[in-house]
Amino acid sequence: MFQAKLTSQLTLTALKRIQHGSCCYPCLTKLSNSFHQKEGMRTNDGLRSRPIVLTRVLYSQRVIRPSVRLLQTQHNGRRSFSVSAASIVNSAPAHVQPYLRLMRLDKPIGTWLLYLPCTWSIALAAEPGQLPHLGMLTLFGVGSLVMRGAGCTINDMWDKDFDKKVSRTATRPVASGEISQMQALVFLGGQLSLGLGVLLCLNYYSIALGASSLLLVITYPLMKRITYWPQLMLGLVFNWGTLLGWSAVKGSCDWSICLPLYLSGVMWTLMYDTIYAHQDKEDDIKVGVKSTALKFQEQTKPWLSGFSVAMMSGLVVAGINANQTLPYYAVLTTVGIHLTHQIYTLDINKPEDCWKKFVSNRNLGLLLFLGIVTGSLWK
Numbered sequence: 001m002f003q004a005k006l007t008s009q010l011t012l013t014a015l016k017r018i019q020h021g022s023c024c025y026p027c028l029t030k031l032s033n034s035f036h037q038k039e040g041m042r043t044n045d046g047l048r049s050r051p052i053v054l055t056r057v058l059y060s061q062r063v064i065r066p067s068v069r070l071l072q073t074q075h076n077g078r079r080s081f082s083v084s085a086a087s088i089v090n091s092a093p094a095h096v097q098p099y100l101r102l103m104r105l106d107k108p109i110g111t112w113l114l115y116l117p118c119t120w121s122i123a124l125a126a127e128p129g130q131l132p133h134l135g136m137l138t139l140f141g142v143g144s145l146v147m148r149g150a151g152c153t154i155n156d157m158w159d160k161d162f163d164k165k166v167s168r169t170a171t172r173p174v175a176s177g178e179i180s181q182m183q184a185l186v187f188l189g190g191q192l193s194l195g196l197g198v199l200l201c202l203n204y205y206s207i208a209l210g211a212s213s214l215l216l217v218i219t220y221p222l223m224k225r226i227t228y229w230p231q232l233m234l235g236l237v238f239n240w241g242t243l244l245g246w247s248a249v250k251g252s253c254d255w256s257i258c259l260p261l262y263l264s265g266v267m268w269t270l271m272y273d274t275i276y277a278h279q280d281k282e283d284d285i286k287v288g289v290k291s292t293a294l295k296f297q298e299q300t301k302p303w304l305s306g307f308s309v310a311m312m313s314g315l316v317v318a319g320i321n322a323n324q325t326l327p328y329y330a331v332l333t334t335v336g337i338h339l340t341h342q343i344y345t346l347d348i349n350k351p352e353d354c355w356k357k358f359v360s361n362r363n364l365g366l367l368l369f370l371g372i373v374t375g376s377l378w379k
Contacts, residue, residue, distance in 0.1 A: 103149025121245030331371025
């Protein structure tokens with residue numbers, strides 16, 4: 001009892017020093033204020049101990065985690081820095097951070113999954129024996145970052161009321177009130193303007209093709225309200241780059257290559273986003289939104305296996321029509337093994353395992369890009 005009281009008092013003293021300016025981490029001042037507000041909360045057994053409250057505040061204030069980790073890595077007179085997207089966001093000015101979190105800059109996995117299909121197409125369009133067009137890869141990287149942010153902004157504006165009811169999304173800037181709907185709308189306009197600027201760097205065919213995807217981007221967040229297949233709509237949106245990347249390099253689409261590549265990407269998205277949706281299925285039922293995870297339930301693995309076969313078939317067809325060589329098909333074999341292992345070992349009832357499998361798809365996408373590049377160089 002004495003030890004708990006002493007620990008509590010020391011913790012409170014440290015937070016007071018932080019609040020009065022003895023620490024250079026502004027996010028910990030916010031933690032201190034939150035701690036003071038929550039320390040008096042009661043349970044059926046009486047007052048919560050301050051260390052328990054502090055722990056809950058630490059984990060509820062998600063935006064300060066990288067700073068806390070930074071403090072914890074200071075030992076033996078040395079400071080160890082860990083560079084991550086989240087830590088970069090948290091080192092930005094306080095008034096900018098909500099906008100960076102609105103566009104999910106602290107969670108780059110979505111940007112990778114949007115960007116990678118573009119790289120496949122750009123690499124397939126490369127001349128035999130040549131590396132893919134570096135300028136196009138860079139331009140599409142910027143475009144993916146901006147348009148993924150715009151999509152997240154649209155999603156959060158549509159889903160504000162839903163997000164408030166789910167613990168994982170309740171702290172999102174629009175749902176929590178950090179950013180108003182009007183501010184989000186203005187920010188969205190800025191992102192779309194930047195996206196248009198990137199698009200205007202391409203040829204006329206690609207400009208028209210890219211602009212035609214905007215309707216899909218805007219309507220995707222509505223799909224979870226009306227169908228159990230919102231992941232299919234996401235696949236149509238996220239893999240538009242397989243068409244756009246080729247046309248940006250060649251001036252038009254070769255549909256014998258672009259269409260099977262696009263369909264493969266859609267199947268890939270159905271796989272990884274169904275896995276992702278299993279993390280949220282209980283909350284989705286509670287708030288009344290739909291997903292393939294709720295539709296498939298215990299039959300998820302057979303469905304994922306079917307998507308995997310369709311994805312691999314499309315990649316084979318695209319490779320044959322693009323005159324790909326041995327390294328490409330060797331990598332396809334590795335991709336198939338990765339997908340098989342991912343599905344076989346998946347535990348749909350463990351959110352942490354679903355997240356791990358979901359994130360692993362970035363490596364799968366990079367591996368496929370490498371296979372296309374080496375296959376083209378082999379020609």
